[in-house]
Amino acid sequence: MSGSVSLRDWLTADITLSPRQASFQRLYFGWMRLRANPLALLGLGIILALVVIAVAAPLIAPGGFDDQSLDARLLPPSGAHWLGTDDLGRDVFARLVYGSRTTLYIATLVAVIAAPIGLLVGTTAGYFGGWVDGTLMRINDIFLSFPGLILALGFVAALGPGLRNAIIAVALTAWPPIARLARAETLTIRKADYIAAVRIQGASSFRIITRHIVPMCLPSVIVRITLNMAGIILTAAGLGFLGLGAQPPAPEWGAMLSTGRSHLTGAWWLATAPGVAILLTSLAFNLLGDGLRDVLDPRAD
Amino acid sequence: MLISIVKRVGSIAVTLLGLLALTFFMGRMLPVDPVVSIIGEQADQATYDMVYHQLGRDKPLVTQFYLFVRDMLHADFGNALFTGHRVADDLAKVFPATIELATFAIIIGVFVGVPLGMLAAVYRGSVIDHVARVVGLLGYSSPTFWLGLMGLIIFYAALGVVGGPGRLDVSFIDMVEPHTGLLLVDSLIDGEYEVFWNAWRHIVLPGTILGYGSMAYISRLTRSFMLEQLRQEYIIAARAKGLSRMRVIWRHAFGNIAVQLITVIALAYAFLLEGAVLTETVFAWPGFGRYLTSGLLAGDMNAVLACVLIVGVIFIGLNLLADLLYRVMDPRTK
Numbered sequence: 157m158s159g160s161v162s163l164r165d166w167l168t169a170d171i172t173l174s175p176r177q178a179s180f181q182r183l184y185f186g187w188m189r190l191r192a193n194p195l196a197l198l199g200l201g202i203i204l205a206l207v208v209i210a211v212a213a214p215l216i217a218p219g220g221f222d223d224q225s226l227d228a229r230l231l232p233p234s235g236a237h238w239l240g241t242d243d244l245g246r247d248v249f250a251r252l253v254y255g256s257r258t259t260l261y262i263a264t265l266v267a268v269i270a271a272p273i274g275l276l277v278g279t280t281a282g283y284f285g286g287w288v289d290g291t292l293m294r295i296n297d298i299f300l301s302f303p304g305l306i307l308a309l310g311f312v313a314a315l316g317p318g319l320r321n322a323i324i325a326v327a328l329t330a331w332p333p334i335a336r337l338a339r340a341e342t343l344t345i346r347k348a349d350y351i352a353a354v355r356i357q358g359a360s361s362f363r364i365i366t367r368h369i370v371p372m373c374l375p376s377v378i379v380r381i382t383l384n385m386a387g388i389i390l391t392a393a394g395l396g397f398l399g400l401g402a403q404p405p406a407p408e409w410g411a412m413l414s415t416g417r418s419h420l421t422g423a424w425w426l427a428t429a430p431g432v433a434i435l436l437t438s439l440a441f442n443l444l445g446d447g448l449r450d451v452l453d454p455r456a457d
Numbered sequence: 458m459l460i461s462i463v464k465r466v467g468s469i470a471v472t473l474l475g476l477l478a479l480t481f482f483m484g485r486m487l488p489v490d491p492v493v494s495i496i497g498e499q500a501d502q503a504t505y506d507m508v509y510h511q512l513g514r515d516k517p518l519v520t521q522f523y524l525f526v527r528d529m530l531h532a533d534f535g536n537a538l539f540t541g542h543r544v545a546d547d548l549a550k551v552f553p554a555t556i557e558l559a560t561f562a563i564i565i566g567v568f569v570g571v572p573l574g575m576l577a578a579v580y581r582g583s584v585i586d587h588v589a590r591v592v593g594l595l596g597y598s599s600p601t602f603w604l605g606l607m608g609l610i611i612f613y614a615a616l617g618v619v620g621g622p623g624r625l626d627v628s629f630i631d632m633v634e635p636h637t638g639l640l641l642v643d644s645l646i647d648g649e650y651e652v653f654w655n656a657w658r659h660i661v662l663p664g665t666i667l668g669y670g671s672m673a674y675i676s677r678l679t680r681s682f683m684l685e686q687l688r689q690e691y692i693i694a695a696r697a698k699g700l701s702r703m704r705v706i707w708r709h710a711f712g713n714i715a716v717q718l719i720t721v722i723a724l725a726y727a728f729l730l731e732g733a734v735l736t737e738t739v740f741a742w743p744g745f746g747r748y749l750t751s752g753l754l755a756g757d758m759n760a761v762l763a764c765v766l767i768v769g770v771i772f773i774g775l776n777l778l779a780d781l782l783y784r785v786m787d788p789r790t791k
Binding site: 294295297298299301302303304305306307309310311312313314315386390393394397398399400410413416417420421424427428430431434435438439442443 | 468471472475476478479480483484486594595597598599600602603604606607609610613614727728730731734735738739749750752753754756758761762764765768769772773776
């Protein structure tokens with residue numbers, strides 16, 4: 157156990173000896189604060205469980221998600237089919253399990269596309285100011301003047317339906333709030349002494365932004381992405397529900413819900429299960445996001 | 458103050474132009490050749506060239522954009538191929554249904570959300586605060602279309618206490634004159650109380666479910682605005698002067714957040730348009746949202762672009778309205 161004790165000492169030492177130790181200490185103290193928030197931990201737990209389910213899908217549901225059997229259509233929940241079967245006799249539970257892959261795929265890709273765009277636009281606008289700022293923020297305002305789903309619908313209409321286009325459409329609606337946040341963060345640090353110091357040393361604007369400003373914006377951007385992820389998942393599920401996201405037979409929770417719509421009276425389980433899955437996932441991101449925000453900014457209520 | 462309003466209007470004009478540019482490019486991104494979708498694959502080159510010319514595709518992009526802006530400013534959105542009518546006429550017909558639904562929803566959002574947020578702030582940390590938080594979290598996290606389906610399964614299919622999809626039962630359709638397009642109002646004007654009751658039964662469920670989301674949003678912000686006020690020293694001063702708790706809370710604290718709340722409510726109303734797209738699809742509500750999705754599924758760009766543009770304009774308009782109200786009503790901005 158002496159190893160873990162010295163690790164804790166290293167993590168809680170009053171005087172840090174290296175930048176790496178300092179960043180690990182920040183992470184450690186953040187984690188200690190997050191650990192005190194049971195709801196945030198619950199959110200994190202649900203998301204981790206979802207990742208495990210997505211990875212282990214073939215083990216949890218060995219039948220696969222597209223195993224049709226027309227003799228077994230619309231069966232109610234039972235021992236053989238925990239959540240019943242759909243209108244093509246496919247096991248709803250198996251489709252739900254595989255659907256977690258689609259959801260995480262969308263969430264990850266949207267974050268990977270939207271965060272860098274938002275960061276780049278926001279930090280550039282904030283760092284240069286003037287007409288660069290004016291132009292970029294005006295573009296930002298235009299994107300923000302649509303509710304997310306409407307804008308996504310417009311892009312899907314232009315690009316055509318399908319999972320890939322739905323992801324692009326949702327990502328195009330997800331970057332503006334990040335850009336606005338990154339700009340605000342940049343404005344507070346661009347006059348800092350250390351920025352002036354690296355500029356005097358001859359660093360280019362590109363280098364200052366990418367190496368010295370972006371890292372400072374990262375924590376709040378990560379929190380914002382986590383908080384917005386709930387909305388992103390709801391928007392993506394909405395596109396799927398309207399038939400504009402993942403195309404059959406791919407298992408997608410929103411699209412599964414829309415099958416349930418035609419069997420409201422006969423097969424209630426079709427619409428119930430995927431809805432609960434969407435609700436739990438977006439709830440988890442909301443809880444975790446709230447907790448992370450408290451960690452980073454304890455003043456905010 | 459006048460200068461700042463002029464500045465604000467100027468920046469709105471630029472945003473509107475950007476909005477038009479965005480929708481214009483959305484229309485041009487389409488991988489399908491619009492000429493082919495009108496004349497079909499079999500047409501000869503002469504027909505193709507003619508339609509190409511009629512659509513103005515042979516003109517420079519700037520000219521095309523200018524013509525697009527001119528049409529849009531005249532509310533000329535072209536024809537909707539899937540209904541066979543002019544998009545502007547279609548929209549005029551479907552919009553009242555959405556206005557009725559959204560207004561019902563915002564009334565629920567305001568009259569439940571504001572008191573809930575107030576109570577949660579005044580009794581911070583109590584049971585009611587926790588209830589408000591859970592209700593709010595669920596409101597943020599639930600897919601509205603799923604709540605709609607669940608509502609239909611429970612209250613319509615199983616219990617039969619509300620009307621099903623649509624605005625009216627089939628036997629009641631077209632029984633009242635469309636004075637305003639709002640069925641609840643029209644039926645009262647015509648004295649058709651049975652129609653009113655039927656329309657009421659149909660709007661209760663979608664309206665409440667749509668309103669739930671705005672309620673969550675409004676109550677959360679009401680709570681945090683109130684907490685901010687209750688922390689101020691003037692609250693203690695007023696209490697020390699001997700004013701009753703109720704008077705301090707409602708007259709002093711609430712009086713100060715009322716203006717902020719108006720901004721929030723205007724925004725919540727605008728966001729209802731987004732929720733309406735999904736709610737209307739679930740409830741077969743013949744409004745703007747269902748028109749948009751039908752247009753989408755039919756691949757009808759004229760209808761889709763008109764809808765997207767109108768939502769953007771309404772959004773900017775409501776923001777501007779909230780901003781102006783703020784300036785007029787809040788003495789601190791003078």
